[in-house]
Amino acid sequence: MILYLIIGLLAGLIAGFFIGKSISGNAQNDNSSILDDYKNQIREMEQKLTQLTEKSQTEIKALTEENGQLKGRIENSLKVFEEQKEELQKTKTEKDQLLTKYSQAEATLKALEQQLDEQKKQVEEINKKFQMEFENIANKILKQNTEEFVDTNRKKLDEILQPLKENIHRFEEKVEKKFIDETKQRSQLVEQLQALKTLNENLSKEASNLTEALKGSNKMQGNWGELILERILEDSGLIKDEEYFTQYTDKNQEDKQIKPDIVVKLPEDKHIIIDAKVSLIAYEKYVAAENEEEQKRYLKQHIESVKQHIKGLSEKDYFSAKNLNSPEFVLLFMPIESSFSIAIRADNELFQYAWDRKIIIVSPTTLLATLRTIASVWKHEKQTRNAIQIAEEAGKLYDKFYGFVSDLEKIEKNIDSAKKSYNDAFTKLKGRGGLISRTEKLKKMGAKANKSLPTNLLDEHTDED
Incomplete structure (x- = not known):
């Protein structure tokens, strides 16, 4: 718009110059006042042109600063992505460590159970041995002594056996206490193992979900791309359900239902359609590739994935919607800036390929700049x-x-x-x-009167x- 205004001013200056020259050549003495008026108009146009140039430079500077800020945000997003990737690897490592601890704990539990069984057998053997020895001692004493010494011998036997009984009783108490303690420890160990098992299952499930979200599920990728698109719209300054609409439903000229991700409204009842597309699987393999040959193969797959998105979006024929006054192109939004940049650098004709199919590819940076320009236009429109x-x-x-x-x-x-x-x-x-x-x-x-x-x-x- 500013460029058109500058061109118009230059055209006016040139026209004014030639008109002034013509007047000067034909009637210089008679029309000097008219010439002065034209000169004054030219000076005013020059002042306006200077002001517009300064304003344009200021806007360019502001956009440059904003572009730098956006680059910083993108770098932060990439950093977060790498951190999430490292966190996933860390989670897998912790999972393996927990599995190792679980196996060790199972082995320890089996060893404790085996040791407890052996101790039980030893206690039973000791009891049997003591009982047999006691019976032998009693029989020998009864055979050696007469009936008159039965009571005395019994007392002496009790005196002899009592300390032994007490020792055996204390031993039994210790064994029983140890058995109870080991049973409690075993129960606690089982509970801890169960908790570790549950934690391991949860970690495995979360790791699986994260992996699926980043690489495996096209639906999850699509939802993630739409989420990034909505966040950019929120940051653009446009008003939801007034200046842009999500999940808009309409029909094209063939009476088929269409549902673009975003419809942005422009002044004079015009619209721009945006659809988010995520190309992540081949891109992720390209980033993780260990040699140049793998990088070339996965980069080729990544570019092919982008082209498939372009082709599929073009076939939807969004710009022919009955209730939308849209130019004959649709914005294809790629939410991963680096994925967009790599594809464009690797294939110089990708933009032309998309343009031939009435598609314009945009990244978070270019889309945000476009949307903020639209928001500025809306602001000016509302002021007008x-x-x-x-x-x-x-x-x-x-x-x-x-x-x-x-x-x-x-x-x-x-x-x-x-x-x-x-x-x-x-x-x-x-x-x-x-x-x-x-x-x-x-x-x-x-005359009679009652009042005065x-x-x-x-x-x-x-x-x-």
Whole structure:
């Protein structure tokens, strides 16, 4: 728009120069004043051109700074992407470590169970051995002693066996306590192993979901691309459901339903259609390739994927929608800036390939600049509309004020007329031969009256007499 204005000013300057030259050649002495007017107009045009040039330079500088900021954001996004990739690798490593710990814990649990079984067998063997020894000792003592010494020997036997019984009892208590403690530890270990298993399953599930979102699922890629597109629209300054619309539904000239991702509204009821397309799988393989041969192969696949998106979008024939006044092209948005840049650098004819199919490829940087330009146009449009409405309201206000002043003038005339009528009536009431003097004479002549006129009227009447 600014370029057209500058060209128009230059054309005006050139035309003015030739007209001035013609006038100067034909009638220099007679039309000097006209020549001065043209010169003044040329000076004004030169001033306007200088102002427009300065304004354009300021806008270019602002756009350059904004482009730098956008590059910073893109670099941050790439950094976040690499961090997420590293986090995924870290998650996989932690998963492997947890699996190793789980296997070690299972082996430890089996060893503890085997050790516990062996200890049980040892306790049972000790009990049997002690019981057999006790029975042998008792039988020997009974055989050696007579019945008269039974009680005494029994007491002595109790004295001998009591410490041993107490030791055995304490041993049994220790064994039982150890068994209970080991049972508790085993139960806790089982719970911990179960928790580790659950955590491992959750980590595996999250890692799988993340991997699928980044590489495997076309639907997830599409949703992610639409999400990035909506964020750029939010940052552009455009108003949702007023200056742009999501998931817009319409029909084309063949009466087929179409659903572009985004429809951006322009002044004068015009529209631009945007559709997000993600080419990630081949691009990710290209980035992760370990040698040049793999890079070439995956780069070729990446470019082919972009071309397939261009071809598929062109076949949808969005710009022929019945209720949209759109130019005959659609913006194909690639949300990954580096994916866009690599494809463009590798295939110089990719833009022309898209243009031939009425598609324009845009990245986050170029799309944001375009949308902010549209937002600026809308702002100027609204300011223009507001100025027109203000002028209309000012005209209506002036008309109302004029009517009000006219009514005041009528009221003033009516007041003056009423005042004149009042003065005429009061003159008839007062003065020589007026009603006051006549009625007062009647009263003096003997007319009966219960009331008297105000003294101020009588005083004025007396003074006049």
